[in-house]
Amino acid sequence: MTYRNTKQRKDVYDVLKGLDRHLTADQVMEELKKNDRQVGLATVYRNLHHLHENNMIGKVLKDGVALYDGNPEPHDHLHCRMCGKIFDVPKILNEENIKAIEDEKGFSVEEYFTTFEGVCNDCKK
Amino acid sequence: MTYRNTKQRKDVYDVLKGLDRHLTADQVMEELKKNDRQVGLATVYRNLHHLHENNMIGKVLKDGVALYDGNPEPHDHLHCRMCGKIFDVPKILNEENIKAIEDEKGFSVEEYFTTFEGVCNDCKK
DNA sequence: CTCCTTAATGAGAACTGTTATCATTGTATC
């Protein structure tokens, strides 16, 4: 009774689900409109937040703006400075790397994110 | 003749220079006022941007807001989710890690940033 | 099925951090 399944929530999730791109809230809105799903902007934000909190979608910050990710599994990102595209890459750091930091700094790592900035293959041609 | 040394630029730099904290533009403003240095907000932003472009200060994004760093050398950050503090840590990834990504994805890495989210030593007590 | 509680929605205002505008100032160069 504390959580309700609304059609808006489902509609927002359906846009991202299984998608390998990374969309801004506005882009999610566009997709909804394209599919004739009427959802208010504030509701889109609320649901993106909610879905992310519940580990159903991922979230990346690119220059301070939130991009939502159909893939909720931990992974890292390449960001092309020429075309702006975001690409997924597996995490590289291993348990020992993390443990070394935790032991050395007395800091408990809950999550960590690496972003690689550079130029993608397509843009180099 | 393309670059000029103004006292405002120096004042902004003096706030950050050698500082091991990470300040928002507003906090830089506060420091300036505290030291009786009158610099307009837009000028503070312009100079932070300029100093960062010229590798004189560092810049970190925390929840989308820019934090400026007296240390311009590449290093990574721990972000405590309880107290909000930012701590410096040396980069962990090595040449091979980067090269592996470049070879595998055909992506040229110019820079990369890792942020560890968690709880710092003080906040665990 | 109907009633009821309250989570969720929609529209728009408000907010926050940052950038743009533009007339004015002052730095570097001759």
Next chain:
DNA sequence: GATACAATGATAACAGTTCTCATTAAGGAG
């Protein structure tokens, strides 16, 4: 000292996001 134009200050504009609040509709109880 005159000149060119980079830089400044005040403030408007902007973008992305969150808040407000009246209204709607999930979904559990009877």
